[in-house]
Amino acid sequence: MGNPQLVHFTGGETGPWRVLRMRAIAGPPLTDVAYVSTSETQGAWTLRGVVSHVRYVERAEGAALRERQEGLGRPAATRAALIPIKKADAWWDLAQDERRAIFEERSRHIASTLRFLPAIARRLHHARDLGEPFDFLTWFEFAPEHEALFDELLHMLRATEEWRYVTREIEIHLASADSGGAGIER
């Protein structure tokens, strides 16, 4: 049966997003491709994830996020990044309160990313329960003038205690293949 929350990212020879550069930050790389498509098409690889309910965000934090964030597909957001991430078994073996403590109380994942809103729009796709090679597919969209800000976001996240559990991470920088924003609206 169909899953309306399921999103595919296919790396191949064609697609609405042109690859500017890709590299493995941790763990084995993905095959180099020229384009990324946000649908299930032929390609060198296809990654799948679902847009699901929040796992750590609390009520007040959710309100703060909703107030500041903007949606995907903004015309000015002609740059994007796909960052697939896998975390260690040691992370998944933790209890909910232990994961939450590392995620927010100590790594400040939510609070410290607020200042990157609304410049950087993002969507998280959960992949672990699908048996995928990555646990998460993170997707970001921003205008070209915010590239330095986006790099700052990545540096900040990678310095956190939470990131010590990341065992595989690929960074794929993308530019809209046409002049407008390609978006990934479903």
Place this chain on the structure above:
Amino acid sequence: MGNPQLVHFTGGETGPWRVLRMRAIAGPPLTDVAYVSTSETQGAWTLRGVVSHVRYVERAEGAALRERQEGLGRPAATRAALIPIKKADAWWDLAQDERRAIFEERSRHIASTLRFLPAIARRLHHARDLGEPFDFLTWFEFAPEHEALFDELLHMLRATEEWRYVTREIEIHLASADSGGAGIER
């Protein structure tokens, strides 16, 4: 690719578990079947779920559960129940702390089920992110002499605030088709 955490439940004409009775508690029923198999075979229906990390259990609670619970597949546990459950969108739209508050602080899901251990062994399968018709497939195994205790567990859960969010629930009672416990070890 394969998903080692993925479990199938197929209702059909054959299988290690014979259906004693099945009924819809809420929402539309599943087609009546004579047997349930815990593998992906031909049948009237197949439900899928993954054995995943805990979503609400905190560290101390996890320790209390691990201390008391027993595994699936015990020879004496010749009775089982498969209870697929779907929760309302209103549940999934809640923030993590709101869901946890209903789940444990007010519904006492973890604390109040401790007294049913180790008599009743159980395993939770997450299905929502797979695009399945149910959000969870709950599986219980117990010895025939604990049937009344199991019924008590169901009554208790259904009286909680958490259960107000359940929009579909099927109760399928099963007996091991041979004399020993059929188990669902993977």
